[in-house]
Amino acid sequence: MIPDILQFEFMRNALAACLLISISCGIMGTLVVVNRLVFLSGGIAHASYGGVGVAIFLGSSPYIGAGISAFLAAMIMGGVSLRAKHRSDSIIGVIWAVGMAVGIILVDLTPGYHVDLMSYLFGSILLVPRENLWMMAGLNVVVLVWVRLFYHDLLAMSYDEEHAQVMGVPVRGLYFTLLALTALAVVTTIQAVGLILVIALLTIPAVVAERFSGSLGAMMAWAVLLSSVFCVFGLLLAYHLNLTAGATIVMVAAGGFFLSRIIGHGRGLG
Amino acid sequence: MTPPVVDAQDVCFAYDGCFVLEDVHLQVRRGEFLAVMGPNGGGKTTLLKILLGLLVPQRGVVSVLDATPGKASRKVGYVPQQTNIHLQFPITAEDLVLLGRLPHRRRTHGFGPMDREAACQALHRVGMWPFRRRRIGQLSGGQRQRVFIARALANEPELLLLDEPTASVDREFQGALYDLLKTLNARMTIIVVSHDLTVLSSYATSVACVNRRLYYHDRAELTPAMLESTYHCPIELVTHGPVPHRVLKEHDLS
Structure with a gap:
């Protein structure tokens, strides 16, 4: 069944997008999970909608708007969580909501009907243009080089930030780079599954991988593999059942998550 | 004479304007085994974090192994709580x-x-x-x-800092841990933050009591004056079974 799907260019692009976002999602998702940044990533994803609104209002590319606002939101949230650790979740919640509201209002104020809107909420993996694939590939290269150079620093920071700092790890710079790359990964993942479901793809493969990985690197590799399997399988399922691709991918991932819990429980890992 | 491993002069530290440490002076010589004691919230951990370079005091000069705290990471070992x-x-x-x-x-x-x-x-x-x-x-x-x-x-x-190393381990391991530290002390200077008074009796060579101010004693003894000024009340030491302990002599106050 796969070969006859591959005759459509949009399916080839969609499958390539699945594999490309799986690399950045698996790696950044692993770091997001072990650093407890899941809620912050959700905040970034939603705040990015503010940038989509600004871009539509100004008539420029929504993804550039989303990228800029995701980056800004990540830096603000990162600064707040360093300064006021115990209230950072509230601040993230505020930015989350305000970003969404700004986006919706600006889209309201823009004349004309915007059919594109739903694609930012639920993804449009079947409509991924070729140049976006290059963007995803570029991000993957940056992420891979960064993780290769700073692997042990990232490991030390994720496990114990204070000890890492005592050992001379540039914790602050590393933390903000982590947030910036997370923001970029979030924006590119929104392409596939939409901002509402981006958190699932960032967290589920990593959480499943965490239970049977002996190292952070293994967890990253497994998360990339699982993410690819979930995405490709979800995409094919969506195609055959005529369902929304983003939501189907997330449901497949959720199925994998519950399956891993049940198996893990049976083997005494639960 | 070799320079001290830790040299803190006139250190003040405040969280949100509330002083946790005030006018702290501390010199730790090479080879010392210093026990830092004091009540909860007295500033023990804050002092340790200043020595590690994790916190920067509002006032005072601190040097650790002849460098700014945090800059000698090749020679510092840290065991967090x-x-x-x-x-x-x-x-x-x-x-x-x-x-x-x-x-x-x-x-x-x-x-x-x-x-x-x-x-x-x-x-x-x-x-x-x-x-x-x-x-x-x-x-x-x-x-x-x-x-x-x-x-x-x-x-x-060259310098090993430990924050409450016995807080979450069982009794048997505590003894083994202090024995290990004592062996290590032959090669390195040790600073241990603990509320556990057994560390004093058989292992430490000096003691500092911290409760906003720091009271230093170059022998492993708590003087009544130190206890009085740190805990603000007479305290009772309790041991069970074969835990080694000693009752310290009265100081000659003349």
């Missing part, structure tokens, strides 16, 4: 100990054979070599604490 978070973290005991070698490694090369050898020796030293492939969450509290000590030792430090 165990919080038991991150038990799910995918890391083996051996990889955790290797993180103690971070100041020695070159970024583009990762850890080399010398780093692995140092980690191996540190694991042997604390008796955790057979458990090196276990994930950190599969170890008991005492075993985990040994791994954290090995991580500090892997750095081959």
